[in-house]
Amino acid sequence: MKKERYEMRFCGSGGQGVITAAVIFAEAAGVYGDYYVCQTQSYGPQSRGGTSMAEVVISPHEIDYPKVVNMDCLLAMNQTALDSFFSDFSPKGLLVVDSTFVGQTPTSSSISLPFTEVARELGKEIVANIVALGAVGQLCGKLPIADLEKAVLARVPEKFRDLNREALFAGVDLVKDVNVEGLNHTPSLDDIYGLSD
């Protein structure tokens, strides 16, 4: 099934770095990769509850409407954010949650990985967003890990580069245990028109 665009939403609490993760993902695909990308965050009364949300729309063509219409991938870093931002999720979408803070998922086909626990083991809980990036980058299709790595390193202060690189690859490793067979019917970045056509 070929698609015109691949639509992602990252959500979590204010301190979990989902906006930074979305900016980095967008730069990996749009600056270091060959896609057109729109990255947005919207604020309103809902954003004053401490929940944070960011969107990334990726296409091989110019993007007309920059926000998510039919969500192909949702990354949720905690339960409240998942409950708030699950609407617009495509029935066949890819749902990835941080098992550290998400107990219940609204669909049985979600992928639960301990991003924050892994980040704690690396010594800094705040790199949980980068661990998640590594995992989502692998799960959502052919976004080269080298492009994600360049985008991460360009966005973090020099003295934290090694930690963030470690976090990214820890996220990649997490996915090795995931049964990707079950994801076969899920739309992915590989399914959008243009680049490989």
Place this chain on the structure above:
Amino acid sequence: MKKERYEMRFCGSGGQGVITAAVIFAEAAGVYGDYYVCQTQSYGPQSRGGTSMAEVVISPHEIDYPKVVNMDCLLAMNQTALDSFFSDFSPKGLLVVDSTFVGQTPTSSSISLPFTEVARELGKEIVANIVALGAVGQLCGKLPIADLEKAVLARVPEKFRDLNREALFAGVDLVKDVNVEGLNHTPSLDDIYGLSD
């Protein structure tokens, strides 16, 4: 003249922190302030030249189209970015440029301030974006400096908080020498419907 929305664009080179500045401005208005805000960045072939651009749309009402249509405020951190992203500028808009890297402006009513020079004096060129934020926040209307300060401090690592606070207020100080009389006819955040009505 009352407006429905206030539309801003920040541009510069990849390393000048315009996306971070836009995220911080958006959070000051949308998380710490009472506005609806959409913040976007778009990437495509043009973004691979090393130029960076981010947009902020602010309204007291829900925002339908999240990108800039009629630009009320343009912050340009270097000449190439200014030349690339000046289109859509409103004839009465507020143009603020970093005089360190912008020699020529396309309109005589621009405001030229040495953001990067001031940042160098503070010891770190990379806080030029925060100096610029302080200035733009003052020039574009009633965005309380306390809200901008909260948004800056929430986004920077703890050990750089003092430096960033200093940078923000250095930007506020820069504006004290600006002839704001000449800006009287410029649309500002104070001119959008709703909050004070």
